[in-house]
Amino acid sequence: MPSIPDTADPRRDGTRRVGLFVTCLVDLFRPTVGFAAVKLLKHAGCVVEIPATQTCCGQPAYNSGARSEAQAIARQVVAAFDGFDWVVAPSGSCAGMLHRHYPDLLSDDAEWGPRAVALAGRARELMSFLVDVCGVTSVEASFRGIAAYHDSCSSLREMGVRDQPRELLTGISGLELREVPEAEACCGFGGSFSVKYGPISTDIVSRKTDALASVKPDMVVGGDLGCLMNIAGKMRRDGTGIAVRHAAELLADMTEDAAIGAPERAEV
Template sequence: MRVGLFVTCLVDMMRPEIGFSALKLLESAGCEVIVPDTQTCCGQPAYSSGDRAAARALAEKFVDEFEQFDYVVIPSGSCGGTVKVHYADLLSDSPALSARMARLAPRVFELTDFLQNVLKVERLPASNLHGTITYHDSCSGLRELGVQQQPRALLEKAGVKVTEMRDARACCGFGGTFAIKYGDISAAIVDEKCANIHDCGADAVVLGDLGCILNIEGRLRRTGDDKTRVLHVAQVLAGDA
């Protein structure tokens, strides 16, 4: 099984260790993993900001780079949602590209969805994570891709017990450019998320989208919490946390 790993530009630039954890998980499950070195951005920032031309160019580039693989795996619900859900709109002006994307879309998966529902992974490295763990459901993965039980099932297999926080499904306030355009609203939303993390007594919050990680961790640190860890689920499942 040849799997194309779309690392995401944010992981590549900010937290490459997440990409290495995803690679480790896929290879340990028996996949032949290829990481195209020409990959860049999925186009989500441009698309959500109304720059269809830039987003469409990146969508076409993605199809060119990844349609050769049996599956495409993305360690990000927001990037996965952009590709799997919104590329159809971006490429709708080209029947040829639309047809290629229609063939590719069913083979595109968020990382935990792929591990749980396609590979049906049962054995994972024993987690090195100790203490109370809670899980934040990132908006795009949850609402566009249906990712909710998959990471929790995998964490259980890795020996990690999740203590649910209040409103785990509520937004963290990031929303890409939303956090820039509406900083005060974004800060109020993430403050609620941080309060819920604290209220459940979590030593670490685990999630599947780096944008949310940076937003939640940044707010925790700016408000004086230098202890609560904020981790990508791939790091925990790979035993790298």
């Protein structure tokens, strides 16, 4: 795999032009996370743009072994995000796809390979970007209650995201953050794995929801919507009554809407 250069920090004039990679799951299921990301990035002094030609990062194809389809989608994303200082996604998984896998995927492509490497160097997960690049140390948000943070596998192992979300979340006034046992274990989502091997995926997520529930949180937060939908879906089915949200919603103080998988008003 070619090495990924670390792109230089802010531009000379001090503003960072950020292309927000919304991600397909946020687009489809949780627009609030997109707006929360915009709010957080702007607050951190970034100029945010959202290229209209973006769809998905191509992971479903890549992980199914459909390499040429994944390559085509990767080229589309590389083109859509040309020219930004940074490309930020509210997901460790999609950011990891851009940061870690595009260079590998397009390594044999003389034209697109180098562009993919350049994009990879500028691609970051939202919360780590806020802390590591923008130097954000606090947010203006409040939440009264106990939260448990779920480490997603890609954030943790592909994007080096571990302390940054904890740092940001503990800055929320009124919030008590609790560590979850076996935090490094997968929630069992795995994209289409969750449907193709449903019983295994369901069994894995039961262990995760048990671990999360064991610290008695009011809310589970995380940085990847895939995991969160999986966890929320399991918790809702089991009737645990624990709310699940993307961490960006909490950090941006945008929690008016119902939590993930929760009823909009009392279910009849």
